[in-house]
Amino acid sequence: MARLNAVRADEEEAFRDFVAAQLLPLRNLAYVTCGDWHLAEDAVATALAKLYPRWPRLDRPDLYAKTMVYRAAIDERRRPWRRERSASDAMPDVMLRDPATLSDERLRVRAALLLVPPRQRAALVLRYYLGLSQEETATVLGCSTGTAKSQVSRGLGKLRDLLTAEHIELSDLEVWSSARG
């Protein structure tokens, strides 16, 4: 097909595999960054659609996608005017205590995570949930490695304090992260 010349069939298949594998993790990155599921999905869908024509030329499409999703989520979150959506959609997540222990703990964990500053919690997701190195985390955040380390460290401290207040203990991350390399 002439319109698809820039992305060959085998490349498109690889792109599809990439999307299948990355869609949910990227949506989680966007959600943790912006705190809004619908906005997160819009950010990921738009970022991946924009990634498509660039796909054949990228050495690290995974980093590129994470960068685009992070920027879309952080940009939209901080804008006083957010595009594409009705204000009526922008309902906050309900944060009510639930008698069920798991649900209650989930709400408390989520509330704690979303109280960490957005850039710091994105750094935590990139480093410890998506498994990026410090250097890769810095690339996605668009900052120096030192700044990325600082964001991760401050985010960990904040998250630990918030979870402790909820009587939830955060594991020894130094041991865990060093085990991941």
Place this chain on the structure above:
Amino acid sequence: MRVDEVVNMATDDGPPLRVSIDDIVASGRRVQRRRRTILAGGLAMAAVAAVAVTTAALVPMGPRTDKQPATVAASSSPSVPTAAAAPLLADPLEFTFSGYSVGPVHVQNPIVAGNAYQIAAVTVDGTTDSRHRGKVSDRRDMTPRLDASLTLYRPGAYAVQRLAGTTSTTVAGHRALKAEHHQGFGPWLRTLAWEYAPNAWAVLDSSADRADLPTMGQLEATAAALTGAAARPATVPFRLSYVPAGYDVFAVGDHMTGSLDAVGGPSATEYSGLIFARSGLPQTGLLGPYDNMMWGAFQIMISANTADSPGTPGCDSGLCTRLAEGGKVTVEVASDAGSLSKAETMKVLNGISLTDVNDTKTWVDVRTALTR
């Protein structure tokens, strides 16, 4: 509990995905095609902007087709200014203002009209925009980049509460709000909104990589100079014999898709765009114009079949295409997120009868075009 377990617990009850891999691939193909089209047409427009007139005083643009390539002359030509300004508020699907300049700031003719808003691109002397290739960091030319637009919302369409807590001001005696934001290496973002008619807001948005392009003062002067022109119905270069049940026109684009793409100004190779939406699509309380990927809508796009953006007949991933005018024109119907079946998409495509895409005098009022 480890951090990955924290993230898992915070995210594992997210809502089901609304988009599929096919949706994303289909949208990606459209992005690819649009980038080529916009680059091809947009660079020509940038050259036009560079020679656009500018004086220190307010200069109504009036008829400025002599400054535009014939291929991108909007079908809704600017009206000749009259002694008494026409109202900015008219029927949906009509253009109610024309391009004008205030010093280095140029408001182009509006090229999107719809049930909720009109959109016009805004340029500033000495800037380029995001239609140019490359990221800011790897551009060799250091021309400042600006994406700006004027959106004229219909009553109730704009969620002005989004600007709550921002700075109050007035524009030509009308209530107004303004906001500026800049953080780190991000762009300078500015918004100026003013209530040009009861509950109807006009909004100037700018995103620039330099602090003073344009300044808020320039935006305020530009806002104050906005006046109405004789209403001009949005027109399209085709008639349509079939519209699926439950859908109606949401927005029309003149030499552009009927979306936020209008921020880039008209294209030489994009003739017309028409977006249809279900009745449930929010048309009030909007945070901004819809972009070109409206999940659940479908759109018609009429464009030139060029080497940079060749049309391929057939249907794939929600995008159905045919060629017309001896292969010179591409006619496409795009169904976002599977809003239409392939059979319905083809039925819409086959129901399109073109007029002369290069002669805007043959174009028809969009309401007439949809007479079934």
